[in-house]
Amino acid sequence: MLTVTIDGKITTVPAGSTILDAAKKLDVDIPTLCYLNLEDLRINNKGASCRICVVEVEGRRNLAPACATPASDNMVVKTNTLRVLNARKTVLELLLSDHPKDCLVCAKSGECELQNLAEKFGIRESPYDGGEMSHYRKDISTSIIRDMDKCIMCRRCETMCNDVQTCGVLSGVNRGFSAVVAPAFEMNLADTVCTNCGQCVAVCPVGALVEHDHTWEVVDALANPDKVVIVQTAPAVRSALGEDLGIAPGTSVTGKMAAALRRLGFDHVFDTDFAADLTIMEEGSEFLDRLTRHLNGDQTAKLPILTSCCPGWVKFFEHNFPDMLDVPSTAKSPQQMFGAIAKSYYAEILGIPREKLVVVSVMPCLAKKYECARPEFAVDGNPDVDIVISTRELARLIKRMNIDFAGLPDEDFDNPLGESTGAAPIFGVTGGVIEAALRTAYELATGETLQKLEFEDLRGMDGVKVATVQVGPHALRIGVAHGLGNARKLLERVRAGEAFHAIEVMACPGGCIGGGGQPYHHGDIELLKLRTKVLYDEDAGKPLRKSHQNPYIIELYEKFLGKPLSEKSHHLLHTHYFK
Numbered sequence: 001m002l003t004v005t006i007d008g009k010i011t012t013v014p015a016g017s018t019i020l021d022a023a024k025k026l027d028v029d030i031p032t033l034c035y036l037n038l039e040d041l042r043i044n045n046k047g048a049s050c051r052i053c054v055v056e057v058e059g060r061r062n063l064a065p066a067c068a069t070p071a072s073d074n075m076v077v078k079t080n081t082l083r084v085l086n087a088r089k090t091v092l093e094l095l096l097s098d099h100p101k102d103c104l105v106c107a108k109s110g111e112c113e114l115q116n117l118a119e120k121f122g123i124r125e126s127p128y129d130g131g132e133m134s135h136y137r138k139d140i141s142t143s144i145i146r147d148m149d150k151c152i153m154c155r156r157c158e159t160m161c162n163d164v165q166t167c168g169v170l171s172g173v174n175r176g177f178s179a180v181v182a183p184a185f186e187m188n189l190a191d192t193v194c195t196n197c198g199q200c201v202a203v204c205p206v207g208a209l210v211e212h213d214h215t216w217e218v219v220d221a222l223a224n225p226d227k228v229v230i231v232q233t234a235p236a237v238r239s240a241l242g243e244d245l246g247i248a249p250g251t252s253v254t255g256k257m258a259a260a261l262r263r264l265g266f267d268h269v270f271d272t273d274f275a276a277d278l279t280i281m282e283e284g285s286e287f288l289d290r291l292t293r294h295l296n297g298d299q300t301a302k303l304p305i306l307t308s309c310c311p312g313w314v315k316f317f318e319h320n321f322p323d324m325l326d327v328p329s330t331a332k333s334p335q336q337m338f339g340a341i342a343k344s345y346y347a348e349i350l351g352i353p354r355e356k357l358v359v360v361s362v363m364p365c366l367a368k369k370y371e372c373a374r375p376e377f378a379v380d381g382n383p384d385v386d387i388v389i390s391t392r393e394l395a396r397l398i399k400r401m402n403i404d405f406a407g408l409p410d411e412d413f414d415n416p417l418g419e420s421t422g423a424a425p426i427f428g429v430t431g432g433v434i435e436a437a438l439r440t441a442y443e444l445a446t447g448e449t450l451q452k453l454e455f456e457d458l459r460g461m462d463g464v465k466v467a468t469v470q471v472g473p474h475a476l477r478i479g480v481a482h483g484l485g486n487a488r489k490l491l492e493r494v495r496a497g498e499a500f501h502a503i504e505v506m507a508c509p510g511g512c513i514g515g516g517g518q519p520y521h522h523g524d525i526e527l528l529k530l531r532t533k534v535l536y537d538e539d540a541g542k543p544l545r546k547s548h549q550n551p552y553i554i555e556l557y558e559k560f561l562g563k564p565l566s567e568k569s570h571h572l573l574h575t576h577y578f579k
């Protein structure tokens, strides 16, 4: 261990630690901008490019960046000398001299790390103002808006896109005022292999990368007397929405969320969790069908089955594994199953044409905005899901409409599309979809009651998890990956011939709880663990915990779909993939 003194306080840290690690241990605040390190998720931006974290180290002539300078034994550090403060102030003034001053209308206002530091350092103008500035056109995709005039070249997005997600879309190009982080040939994101995962947005410290906001489309729809407007909320939203509305992290806000959506004026408040149960019925049945045929020697029955509910992952495998498009499950995602059922079964119940119904989704994810716009998810140009807003956008809408969220009572979802079992909320956590599928597949395959519902080997933050699960006579080899880089590693193993029966992939680190549309986590891994706990607790507290027990799913099959994998189910609930 190394002994380090910072601002007169003494601590010990293991070899390999940085000055910043030691400062964190002592609760000494050193400002950072480019720094990002979520160790459990192997996310580490090593750029050390912004130099806002400089400190004085006794015996050294130059100031040292705390995030990239290794601690050494008996090191003495000062973080708040005049020299340090002046250096940080200059860094901020230089950054601000090439940064638009439109904070009033910036999507990141209030959450911008640069704005917060400028405030903290009392910067009112920059002596470097008035010189040359960078100018780029805005790049607007269905999911993401890139406004590179605001980029501070911290390169967090690049690390995320290339090292963590292995998508290779973003890289720093050019020099001086032309320097920018951009796709190849400065193409629009929508024309690249970008998966819309939104993880670059999740880590951008400023307003250079933000979600494409669709809240005004929702306000317009709600004000239209000719429309019936319904809403579905994804599993992970309830684990984090409260964070943006003054409620302690780690608090489930499911009941308050349902109440708020009702106050916003939605005609019916439903739950994607209902469709998650439906997904298990279809995907679980597809898995058992493929497994049985495979065991009977049918070469066309491909294994492993891959989950297909994450649209970032779907676009990733379409681009990167075009030779394996017959491997993923054909089941649509819960979001799209919900839309298809709402605009057929539920529109029939209401006795209205599908065009009169507006389906709004609240998702932790930015790729869901892209997913609902895919042409195959529309009938005669009318989409199954009309508008997607993120968790952050819902919080914004609740504030805009003056709803006292913390003071709301807990309310239930409406039925028939609002009921769910415990298998559904865990969809929002890495490993949860496959755990939910196994609960149902086990009982359907064996006819026996599953005694222990928690599959501990499939839980946790390891990037790739592999476990063997006994289902009757079959020892099933299951894989789980979260983050697209981990997915790539696992899929390469499959391509190389390693045998698996089923694999779950979620594009975002931690699963949807860490989605690109969730309240900003600012690199706090503990926050992601708290969100995970909310969803596991919600599962544990439900009276029914297996999808096939959901009474409204049973009714949907009896009254409308027939049975899983029926012709009608195939037509409404399954899809195909494109090269």
Ligand code: HC1
Pocket: 233, 234, 235, 236, 237, 272, 273, 275, 276, 309, 310, 311, 333, 334, 335, 336, 363, 364, 365, 368, 427, 428, 429, 506, 511, 512, 513, 515
């Ligand atoms: Fe997800 Fe899913 S779990 S993809 O992560 O399968 O977004 O929460 O809604 O569709 O149910 C996201 C979450 C979500 C779908 C479900």
Ligand code: SF4
Pocket: 144, 160, 161, 165, 167, 168, 169, 170, 193, 194, 195, 196, 197, 198, 199, 200, 201
């Ligand atoms: Fe890369 Fe995901 Fe951002 Fe697209 S959305 S640029 S894939 S990190």
